[in-house]
Amino acid sequence: MDQSKKSEFVVVANRLPVDRVTDEDGEATWRRSPGGLVTAIVPVMQRREGAWVGWQGSPDEDLEPFEAEGMTLSPVRLSGSDVELYYEGFSNATLWPLYHDVIARPVYRRSLWEAYERVNRRFAEAAADVAAEGAVVWVQDYQLQLVPKMLRELRPDLRIGFFLHIPFPPMELFQQLPWRREILEGLLGADLVGFQSRDGASNFVRLSRRFCDLKTQGHEVILDDRTVQADHFPISVDAQELITLSTQEDVKARAAEIREELGNPASILLGVDRLDYTKGIQQRLQAFTELFEDGRVKSGDAVFVQVATPSRERVEEYRILRDEIELQVGRANGMYAELGAPIINYMHTSHTRKELTALYLAADVMVVTPLRDGMNLVAKEYVACHGDLKGALLLSEFAGAANELHRAFLVNPYDIGGTKQRMYEAMHASPAERARRMRSMRRRVIEHDVDLWAKEFLEALENRR
Ligand code: ADP
Ligand code: F6P
Numbered sequence: 001m002d003q004s005k006k007s008e009f010v011v012v013a014n015r016l017p018v019d020r021v022t023d024e025d026g027e028a029t030w031r032r033s034p035g036g037l038v039t040a041i042v043p044v045m046q047r048r049e050g051a052w053v054g055w056q057g058s059p060d061e062d063l064e065p066f067e068a069e070g071m072t073l074s075p076v077r078l079s080g081s082d083v084e085l086y087y088e089g090f091s092n093a094t095l096w097p098l099y100h101d102v103i104a105r106p107v108y109r110r111s112l113w114e115a116y117e118r119v120n121r122r123f124a125e126a127a128a129d130v131a132a133e134g135a136v137v138w139v140q141d142y143q144l145q146l147v148p149k150m151l152r153e154l155r156p157d158l159r160i161g162f163f164l165h166i167p168f169p170p171m172e173l174f175q176q177l178p179w180r181r182e183i184l185e186g187l188l189g190a191d192l193v194g195f196q197s198r199d200g201a202s203n204f205v206r207l208s209r210r211f212c213d214l215k216t217q218g219h220e221v222i223l224d225d226r227t228v229q230a231d232h233f234p235i236s237v238d239a240q241e242l243i244t245l246s247t248q249e250d251v252k253a254r255a256a257e258i259r260e261e262l263g264n265p266a267s268i269l270l271g272v273d274r275l276d277y278t279k280g281i282q283q284r285l286q287a288f289t290e291l292f293e294d295g296r297v298k299s300g301d302a303v304f305v306q307v308a309t310p311s312r313e314r315v316e317e318y319r320i321l322r323d324e325i326e327l328q329v330g331r332a333n334g335m336y337a338e339l340g341a342p343i344i345n346y347m348h349t350s351h352t353r354k355e356l357t358a359l360y361l362a363a364d365v366m367v368v369t370p371l372r373d374g375m376n377l378v379a380k381e382y383v384a385c386h387g388d389l390k391g392a393l394l395l396s397e398f399a400g401a402a403n404e405l406h407r408a409f410l411v412n413p414y415d416i417g418g419t420k421q422r423m424y425e426a427m428h429a430s431p432a433e434r435a436r437r438m439r440s441m442r443r444r445v446i447e448h449d450v451d452l453w454a455k456e457f458l459e460a461l462e463n464r465r
Contacts, residue, residue, distance in 0.1 A: 006132035007072070009050035012123055014087070014143035016073050017042050019057030030068055033057055034274055034309050034350060036235070036377040037141055037165050043238040044454040046070045051130045053123065059083045065130075076126050078119065085115030088315050091143040094177075097317075099142060099166050100278045100372040102173060104317045113179050117146060120186070124150035133157055136461060139190065141165045146182070149189030161461040162190040165235065166374040167400070168200035174207055181211050187228075188212070188221060191464040194233045194457050196374040196400040201230045229464060233457045234404060235375050239384040239449040245357045246385035254354070255361035262362075263341055267302040267427040270363035272356065272378050273370075274311035275348065277321045280369035280396060280413040281306065282328060285344060287420040288367075289332040292343060296424060299338045304367075305359065309350040322348070360385040365426045367394045368401070369413040375400035379408070383445045389435035392426040394419075404444050407437040 017038045018030040032038065045052055053074045056063060063075040089112035097104040124147045131137050139147045139162045148160050174180055184207055187193050195201045201219065208214050208221045215222045219231050245251055262268060269288065273279040288304050291297040312318045329346040336343045366382040376399040382391060383405065395401060395408035402410060409426040411419045
């Protein structure tokens with residue numbers, strides 16, 4: 001690549017922030033890609049000049065670098081078989097369940113691992129190609145854990161950071177992985193490895209000692225010629241953007257319209273997730289339905305809106321989950337809905353930021369009940385939007401966000417009885433209690449926003465020089 005086009009700051013992530021989709025007329029367009037990583041990195045990239053290296057979401061397409069939403073995007077090509085073996089396979093059928101408490105059974109297959117290695121090398125080469133001499137390269141998430149080492153071999157001049165957006169498992173789980181040493185060595189190619197939680201960082205240090213026979217000191221892993229720092233940097237949202245959006249008149253009007261469309265019930269409960277088995281969607285819907293079963297809530301008192309973005313639909317566990325949820329929603333409505341008034345409104349779709357914000361504003365209780373989640377940005381988005389101090393947040397103890405949002409209504413989502421009780425309490429909390437809790441959570445989200453997260457990570461990386 002031409003030297004003048006090389007970048008001083010490069011983000012490498014499995015996905016670009018936009019997916020290429022073909023509309024009904026056969027026309028190709030770009031659509032914002034799903035997930036917390038994109039939500040967090042987009043504002044960071046828009047405020048810094050840099051290049052984003054990633055896959056554009058569909059197989060077998062060769063694309064030249066292009067500009068979108070104020071960012072320079074450098075596509076990496078994945079073939080159909082790369083998507084199947086590296087993305088759906090090793091990333092989402094092996095690592096994803098392993099790193100989320102083995103909620104689903106991880107698949108350990110050598111052909112998947114070989115694809116993971118091969119595709120990680122391609123990402124490393126693409127990053128090496130766009131990075132200027134001495135540039136900072138920030139590698140993102142579990143799909144690319146081998147990239148730091150491969151990139152260092154290609155370009156020892158670079159400053160390499162890595163951030164894991166999902167939990168990093170403890171020894172007892174991680175040791176199942178047949179390629180555990182290779183993954184650790186891959187990460188140790190970075191100068192700084194960032195995790196969502198303190199536990200993630202200490203698991204990594206402990207595992208490096210155990211499986212790579214390395215010495216460690218506090219947060220540092222000591223190699224022959226350098227040290228690697230492991231630390232926690234809890235990710236966040238663009239609070240100011242959400243405040244601006246949630247105070248716009250048209251968004252507020254849309255929120256009122258949503259309440260109206262739902263029949264103005266006393267409580268609107270809301271879930272917003274990728275359709276993923278880690279999110280505890282079934283548990284929350286069960287808890288809600290049981291409130292009707294117990295006769296504590298009646299049709300007209302409360303409505304649940306569940307928005308579930310389609311995700312990883314070719315992975316078997318996700319297909320099964322979708323069928324189960326749709327069955328569950330159908331049953332609950334069949335039992336307790338009245339004519340024209342379902343108790344659960346389920347939408348298997350993604351929404352614009354504006355519509356999502358209106359939904360957040362309309363909701364009296366935001367229900368975030370993952371069985372395990374690195375952070376969960378939806379919880380923080382809801383809090384950022386409620387400058388009116390009116391909402392209540394029901395939050396799983398197993399979401400990273402619970403380490404910061406102590407004043408949420410905390411639940412153990414495995415405990416359906418306990419979740420049901422807390423849900424009922426959140427629905428009936430007084431305005432004063434809601435305001436007290438919301439004020440404290442908002443302080444945290446506004447002070448620790450995504451800019452601070454990026455600044456702290458990048459300064460720590462800079463200090464490694
Ligand atoms: P994950 O990274 O596992 O998907 P997070 O909660 O951290 O989970 O981030 C999800 C992001 O995707 C949030 O920014 C949220 O607003 C967005 N999102 C989730 N569901 C939808 C949806 N149905 N439509 C649009 N955006 C969505
Ligand atoms: O933050 C978790 C994460 O897996 C991101 O790495 C990813 O971009 C996002 O969720 C959405 O998942 P996917 O890219 O598989 O659709």
